Amino acid sequence: MPNATTIALIPLLPLAGFLLLGLFGRKYLKSSSGLIGTALLLTSTILALYTAYEYFFVYGKVNGAYQQFIPLQLTWLEFSKGVSIDMGLLLDPISVMMLVVVSFISLMVHIYSLGYMKGEERFATYYSFLGLFTFSMLGLVLASNIFQIYIFWELVGVSSFLLIGYYYDKPSAVAASKKAFIVTRFADLGFLIGILILSFSSGTLDFTTLIQRLTSPESNEVKTAVVSTFLGASALTWGAALVFIGGAGKSAMFPLHIWLPDAMEGPTPVSALIHAATMVVAGVYLVARLFPVFALTTPAVLEIIGWVGAISAIIAAVIACTQTDIKRILAYSTMSQIGYMMFALGVSKYGGEAGLGYTASMFHLFTHAMFKALLFLGAGAVIHYIHSNDMRDMGGLRKYLPVTHITFLIACLAIAGVPPFAGFFSKEEILLAAYQNNMAIYWIALITSGLTAFYMFRLYFNIFWSKPHEVHGEKHGEGGFVMMLPLVLLAVGAAAAGFIPFGEFVSSDGKALVSHFHLEFSIAPVGLGLAGIFAALWLYKKQNDKPQKLAAALGGLYNAAYHKFYIDEIYFFITKKVLFNLIGRPAAWFDRNIVDGMVNLTGNTTQAVSEGIKKIQSGKVQQYAIYFLAGVIVLATLFIYVLR
C-alpha cells in the first residue's frame, strides 16, 4: 500500500499555498508569493512523479493488472449505514496519470506566471487562486467517493469562476465568469440528481462498491433499478445519463459549451491550466471513472456520449476556422479535442482489445494536456508582446519571438496529427477505435482532423508569417527565462509523449493493452492533416485576398460558423426572455401584489370591520338598552319556539 501521507500532501500543499497567500499574501508576502506558490507546487509535482513511479514500477501489476489502492478513507458525513460521503485517496492508473498531468501543467503555469503576471496588483491573490484550483483538481482526481468528486467538482468550478473574473473591473470578465459558473452549475444539477439515482440504486456512494454493484447484472441492486423505469428508460440509464450531463457541462460539450470561449477573459496562463489542460477534461475523467457502469450496464448512454463527443468535435472545429481571436480559436480547438476524447470513450467497450477507445481517450487526454497548454502559453507570449488577442493585429512575429515560434509550431504539428509528434499517436488510436466500432463517428472524426490541421495552421501562419510586423516604439522581448522554460519543457512533451506505450499503463480493465500500429490505416488522417496544412499555407502564408473570397464563396455557412451557429443567441433568448421575464418577473410581482395583497387585505378588512362595529359601542345608555331588549326578544323567541 502506498504511503497515505505522501499522496495526501500532493493536494494539501497547494491548499496550504491558497490559505497562506489568501490570508497573508496581499499584505505581507506580495511579490514573494509567486515563488512560495511555485515552490509548494514543485514539491507537489515531485511527490506526484514519485507516486507514479512507485505505483507503476514498484507495486506494478498483480496477475497482469494494476491494482487499485485506497490508502486513506475518512468518513466525512454519514447519511445512513453504508451510505456516507468519504474523503479518500484512490490510486488507479487513470488517477495516477492525472496526478502527474495536473501537477506538472500546474507547475508550468506557476512558473510561467512569474513572468506573465509580474507587476499585477493582485499578484498574491492570483497565486492563491491557482493554489485553490490545483488543490481542488487534485482532490477531484483522487476522489474515492462519487460525492467527493462532486464536492471537488464544485470547487474547481468556483476556482475557475474566480480566475476568469480575475480582472474583476472588466465587465466582460465579470459576465464571462458568471456565465461559466451558471452554465456548469446547470449541468451539475444533472450530475447531482444522477448521483442521487445511482447511490439510491446501489445503496452506496463509494466508487468501488458502486461500480461493483452496478456492473454485475445478477446483483439485487441492478435488478430493482432496471425494473423501475421512467419515460421508457430504466432508473440506471437516467442516472448515468444525468451524471454524463454534469461531465458534458464541465467538458464544454455541445450544447453546454457556450461558457468556454467566453472563459478566455481570464489571464492566459489560467486558460492554459484550467480551460485547456485540466478542468475541462474532468468530464472525460468522470466518464472514465464510471466507465464500467456506462459500458456494461447502460450502453445506450455510452452511445449518446459517443455522439455528443463527435458532434462537439466537428462543430467546434468548423467554428474555429472562422474566428479571429487567437484565444477563442484555441478554446474551440479545446472543445473539439475533448470531443475526440469523449467519443473515444463512447465507441469503446469494456476489457481487452475492445477497450482500445478507453486507452486512446486517456492517451489523448495526456498528450492534449501537453500541446494545448503549450499553445495557450505560446499565445500568452504573443499577447504579452503585442497586447492584443486579435489575429488581425499580428503577423510576421517569427523573427521577434523565435522560441515561441518554434515551440508553437511543434504544438501545431502535434495537434494536427503529424508524425512523429504526440498528437499523431493518440489521435491514431482514437480513429482506429472509432473505425472498429462506429463508421459514422469515424468519418466525422476524419473530417475533423483535416479541419483541425487547417485552423491550427491558419492560426500559426497568421501569427508568425502573413504580413510583416511593424515595430512600434520600444518592445520588450519574449518574457525571459521563466516564460521560456515552460514552453520548452512542454514542447519536449508535445514532441515526445507519443512514444510512451500508453496501453501498457492505462486500459479499461487494468491489463496491458498492446496497440498495434497500422501504417495503411494512418494514411487517410495524416493525408487529410497535411492537406489542411497546405490549404492554410496557400491561404495565409502571405497576406492576400483569397481568404475573403473564400468566405464570400461559402456565404451562409461561413456566416453561421462565424456567429458560432447562433447558439449564444438562443441561450440569451431562453435566459433573458423566458427565465427572467416570464418566470422571475411574474413571481416577484405575484408575491408583492397577490400574496402580500391578501395579507394586506386581511389587515384592511379587519380594520374596516372594526371601524364599522366600533359604532356599536357608542356609550349611549339608551342604545344599549335597545340592543339588550332586542337580544332578549331574539333569545326568548329562540328558546320558546325553535329550541323547544
Place this chain on the structure above:
Amino acid sequence: MNLLLLIGAPLLTAVAVLLSRNKAQVKWISLVGSVAQLALAFALLYAFRQERAQNNMSQMLFELNYKLFDSLNINFHFGVDGISVAMILLTSFVVIAGVLVSWNIEKMTKEFYFLLILLALGAYGFFISLDLFILFFFLEISVIPKYLLIGIWGSGKKEYSANKLALMLMGGSALILVGMLGLYFTAGHSFDIMTLSKTSIPANIQNLLFPLLFVGFGVFTALFPLHTWVPDGHSSAPTAGSMFLAGISMKLGGYGCLRIATYLLPEGAKEYANIIIILSAIAILYGAFATMMQKDLKYINAYSSVSHVGFSLLGIGMLTQTAITGALMQMVSHGLMTALFFAVIGMIYDRTHTRMTNEMGGLMKVMPFITTVFFIVGLCSLGLPGLSGFVAEMTVFMGSWENSDAFHRIATIAAAMSIVVTAVYILRAIGQTAMGPITNTSHLQLKDAAWNEKLAAIILVAGIIAIGIAPGWLNDLLRPAAEEIMNRIAGK
C-alpha cells in the same frame, strides 16, 4: 451543566445594561455578556458531548423540573437534546455578531441593546424549554423586541413593517396557543413535551391540531404563503434586527414546527406531509425566482431566505431521518449565513448609503475585506462545498430521495433546481456590487471594515466553515435527535 445559566447570563446582561450609565458601558457590558453566552454555549456543547461519550443516552440531558402552577400542571421543565444544543450555539454566534455590528448605534443605545439581549433571552429560554407553556412564554418574549427594534431604529416604511411583522407573528402565536391548549386537554392536562411525546393522541385530533401548530410556527419561519412579513420586516429593520430576525427568530419557528407539531403529532404530520412538501417546494423555487428580480440587497436576502428556509420545511415534510437531520442543519446553516449576509449588507449600506445593486459597482477595490466576506456568504448561499449550505442541502436531498415514489422525487428535483437559480441571483448581486468598474466616484473614498465589523464577520464565517469543512460534529449532534423524532413517527 445547569441550564438556568443560559437564561441567567442574558438576564443579568439585560439588567446590567439597564443600570449602566453611558453608551460605552452599555456596549461593553453587552459584549461581555454575549461573550459569556458564547462561552456557555460551547460549555454546553462540550458537556453534552461528554455525557453522550459516556453513553448517557437519555433523550434529554441536564433536565431541571420545578413546579410553577401545580394546579394547572405548569412546570419549569428544562432540558436539551442535540437539536437544542445546536440551536443554542447558533443563537450565541448570532448574538455576539449582532452586538458587534451595532457598535455605532447612536440613537437610544441603551434601549437598543436591552431589546437585543431580551430577544436573545427569549430564544435561549425557548430552546431549553420542555414545557409548552413556558416555551410559549419565551416565544412571546422574543416577539415584542422585534416590533420595537423595527419601529424605532428601522428605516423606510418602518411603522408599516413593524405592524405587519408583529401582527402576523401574533396571528401565528394565536394559532399556536389554540393548538397548545388542544394538546393540553386531550392529553390529560399536561403541557410537558416529554409527557406528551409518550401519550398517544387520537388521529382525528392530531389532524385537527397539527395544522394549527405547524402553521402557527410556520409563520415564524416564513412558511409560504405566510412569508410576506419577511421582505418588509427585513428591509425596514436595523442591521442587527435583521440578523436576529433571520438568524434566531425564524429558527424558533422551524424548531417549533419540528419539535412540537411534528414530534408530538406524528399522525397529523403524516396526514399533511404532502401539503408541506408542496408548499416548501414552491417556496424554494418561487422564492429563488422572486429573488432574481430584486435590486435591493435586503430584499435579495429576504427572498432568498424564503427559498432557503423552504429546505428546512421540505426536510421536515419528507419525514426521513436524514431529511430531518438536513432540515436542522439547514436551520443552523441558514441562521449563520443570513445573519452574516445582513451584517455585510449593513456594512455596505453604512458606507454607500444605498442598498440598490445598480447604484454600486467595483466595491472590491475599496473594501476588499467586506467584499471577500460577501463572496464567502454568497458562495455559501449557492451551496459551495466547504461552506455550511452545501452540507445542509445535500443532506436534505439525500434524505428526500429515500422516499422512492414519484411525488417525492419530483418535489426533490424541483427543490434541487433552485441550486441553479440561486447561483444566478447570487452571482448577479455580487457581480453588480463587488465587481465591475466603480460607477460612483464618491465610493472611492470609502473605508474597509472596522475592527468590530471584522470580528463579527470572522466569527460567523468561522461557524460557516466549521460546518462546511467538518460536518461530522453537527451530524452527530442532530442525527440521534432526529432519530427520536422518527421513532415516534414510525410508532416505535
